[in-house]
Structure formats: C-alpha cells, structure tokens
Amino acid sequence: MESNTSRKILCILFSVLILFASSIGLPEKNKNVKAASSTPQNVTIKNSSGAALTDVKPDDQVTVSGTYTADTWVSIKIVDDTKAIVFYDAVKSGSDGSFKDTLKIPENTGKLLTVVTGSGSEVVTSTLNVVKNTSQVKVTGLDLDKCSTKVEIGKTVTLVATVLPQNATDKKVIWSSSDTSVATVDQTGNVKGIKEGKATITATTEDGNISKKCEVKVIIDECFIATAAYGSKFQPSVVLLRHFRDDYLLTNSLGTGFVKFYYRHSPPIANFIAHNVVLKNTVKVLLAPFVGCVYGMYHPICAAAILGVITLTILAKRRQWAYSKL
Incomplete structure (x- = not known):
C-alpha cells in the first residue's frame, strides 16, 4: 500500500x-x-518625397512598400479599370520581412488603377485615381520648309520642321530616311548625300500621328570636262551647264543614261584636258555654241536680243562692204 x-x-x-x-x-x-503573415501587412504607396498617395499622374514614380513573410517573393502588379495588367514586378522580402519596389505609372491608362500586392489569393489591393494633365496642348499639325530638294554627294542640306500649334506641349520630331545608302538624316533634320539617287526623308511627330515627307535627290555636282576647260566649276558657263543637266537631262530616262555614261568615262578625259592649254581653249570653242543654246533656253528674250544685235551687225557690215565696192 x-x-x-x-x-x-x-x-x-x-x-x-x-x-x-x-x-x-x-x-x-x-x-x-514571429508568426508568418498570410497577407502583406502595412502596405503603403508613396511618392518620391515619401508622402502617401491616392491620386497620381501618368509617368509619376511611386514606391510600394510593406511587410511579408521573411525571404519570400512578393508580386506587385497594377491593373487598370478594364482589368488589364499594365505593370508587373516581383521583389523579395528581407530577413525582417520588409519589401519595397519603385515603379512608374503608365502613360496611357484609364482613370482608376488597382495595385495588387502579394501572391496567389494572399493579396492586398490599393486604389489609385489617375489625374490627367489637362495643361498639355496636343499637336495638330506639322509643316516642312521643303517638299523636295537636291543635295550633292558629301554635302548637307537642312530641313526645318514646324510643329503646330506653337504652344504644343511635345514638339519633338523624329526623322527617318527611306534609303540610308542614298541619303542620311540626323535628328535635327540635317540631310547628307551619300550616293547618286533619290530618298524620301520623313518627319514624324513624337506621338506618331502626323508626318510630312520631302523627296531628296542626291546629285554629282560636277561637269568634269567643262570644269577642266574653264578652270573652275563656279564659272558662269559651267554653272549654266549644270543647271541644264539637272533640269533637262536628269528628268528623263534617256538623259539620265547619258549623264551616267558621262560621269563614268569623262574624269580621265577631263584630267588630260586640264593639263593642256591648247586642249582647254579648243574645248571652250567647241562648247561655246552649246553654251549659247542653253543660255537661250533659260533666257529667250536676252538671247533673241543678242541674236538680233549680231544679225543687224552682220547686215550692216555687209551693206558697208557692198557700198565700198561701188
């Protein structure tokens, strides 16, 4: 017991x-x-100054922070009022469970955004009102100072684009070339000739809604034989011949073919002429009638007047010679 x-x-x-x-x-x-949190805790949305937000503007940077289970991935997404996901990211919480992520409010969104923080069904939602910037002035038009132009190989011509209205908020213009092997363009509208041919330069507004085009013809601005004979491409006769080439020969297939043939074979001939005084003077004499005809095409009244003076002078000389025989 x-x-x-x-x-x-x-x-x-x-x-x-x-x-x-x-x-x-x-x-x-x-x-x-500490006991694990089933959903994120103390979730806040703040701006760059640290102030809590309920209203945001497009392109605003905001920071989402809170606490969750330590060393765990936390997904953060923004859903618009059509239920479309416009932003998604994932961050890992620290050893103390805290997490933070910085994001930018998308530009093209609705009036209401929902920030969803967490994983699976363990989420916290926060609502943001999107306030549009009503002070923005939309672009309504675009003008180019040229619709067509010419540029020599290796030379540059500048195109000027004017965005309308003058007080438009975004006046940025994007430039592009249809054929960069013929002509290139930088983002300030400077067009450079690369090789003979044609290219279309396009100016487009930043929003992509309005564009204007300019056709650029890249030319070889040399008359090799005439330049060799006259000594400079800036001599009036040589300048006149270049205008004739651009305005008449290069405007049709037959003339273009002749110009290509001329540029392919004339440089060595011109080089030979340039070093021989007799040949230079001979070429000048041979070119004189052609230069005169071209001048007459561009200045018919002056050409007719000159021809009339020459004719009257010849007639007067003949009459004087006839009287002297009597």
Whole structure:
C-alpha cells in the first residue's frame, strides 16, 4: 500500500517537473520567432518625397512598400479599370520581412488603377485615381520648309520642321530616311548625300500621328570636262551647264543614261584636258555654241536680243562692204 502511494507521488512530481520545464525552457528558446503573415501587412504607396498617395499622374514614380513573410517573393502588379495588367514586378522580402519596389505609372491608362500586392489569393489591393494633365496642348499639325530638294554627294542640306500649334506641349520630331545608302538624316533634320539617287526623308511627330515627307535627290555636282576647260566649276558657263543637266537631262530616262555614261568615262578625259592649254581653249570653242543654246533656253528674250544685235551687225557690215565696192 505504501509502495503504491510512493509511486503515485513520484509520478505527480515527475509530471510537475515536465510542466515546469515546458513553461520555462521552450518559450525562452522561441520567444523571438514571429508568426508568418498570410497577407502583406502595412502596405503603403508613396511618392518620391515619401508622402502617401491616392491620386497620381501618368509617368509619376511611386514606391510600394510593406511587410511579408521573411525571404519570400512578393508580386506587385497594377491593373487598370478594364482589368488589364499594365505593370508587373516581383521583389523579395528581407530577413525582417520588409519589401519595397519603385515603379512608374503608365502613360496611357484609364482613370482608376488597382495595385495588387502579394501572391496567389494572399493579396492586398490599393486604389489609385489617375489625374490627367489637362495643361498639355496636343499637336495638330506639322509643316516642312521643303517638299523636295537636291543635295550633292558629301554635302548637307537642312530641313526645318514646324510643329503646330506653337504652344504644343511635345514638339519633338523624329526623322527617318527611306534609303540610308542614298541619303542620311540626323535628328535635327540635317540631310547628307551619300550616293547618286533619290530618298524620301520623313518627319514624324513624337506621338506618331502626323508626318510630312520631302523627296531628296542626291546629285554629282560636277561637269568634269567643262570644269577642266574653264578652270573652275563656279564659272558662269559651267554653272549654266549644270543647271541644264539637272533640269533637262536628269528628268528623263534617256538623259539620265547619258549623264551616267558621262560621269563614268569623262574624269580621265577631263584630267588630260586640264593639263593642256591648247586642249582647254579648243574645248571652250567647241562648247561655246552649246553654251549659247542653253543660255537661250533659260533666257529667250536676252538671247533673241543678242541674236538680233549680231544679225543687224552682220547686215550692216555687209551693206558697208557692198557700198565700198561701188
């Protein structure tokens, strides 16, 4: 009987010791462990100055922050009022569970955005009102100072684009060339001739809604044989011949073929003429009638007057010669 009583007392004491150890040791070991959050906590949306936001404008930068389970990926997405996802990113929370991500409000969105933070069904939603910038002035037109132009190989011509109205918010113009092997254009409208041919230069507004085109003809601005004979491409006769080439020969297939043949074969001939005084003078004499005809095409009244003076002079000389025979 005494042994049974002693055994019961020992069991009771052993149970008390176990309970005491549980209440003293185990909580001390785990007292700093935090319970995992099933959803993100303390989620805030702030601007670059740290102020909390409910209203935003397109292109605003905002920071989404909060706390979640430590060392866990947190997805952040923005959904517009049509339920379309316009932004998505994922960040990993730190060892203390905190997370932060900086994003930009998309430009083309509706009036209401929902920021969804978390994973799966464990998410927190925040609503942002999009305030459009009513002070923006839209582009309504675009003008180019030229619709066609010519440029020599290696030379540059500048096109000027004017965005309308003058107080438009975004006046940026994007330039492009249809054939960069013929002519290139930089983003300030400077067109450079690369090789003989034609290219279309296009100016387009930043929003892409309005564009204007200019046809650029790249030419070889040399009359090799005439330049060799007269000594300079700036001599009036040589300039006149270049105008004739551009205005008459290069406007049809037959003339263009002749010009290509001329430029392919005339340089060595011109070089030979340039070093021989007799040949230079001979070529001048041979070119004189042609230069006169071309001058007459551009200045018919002056040509007729000159021809009339020459004719009258010849007639007067003949009459004078006839009287002298009497």
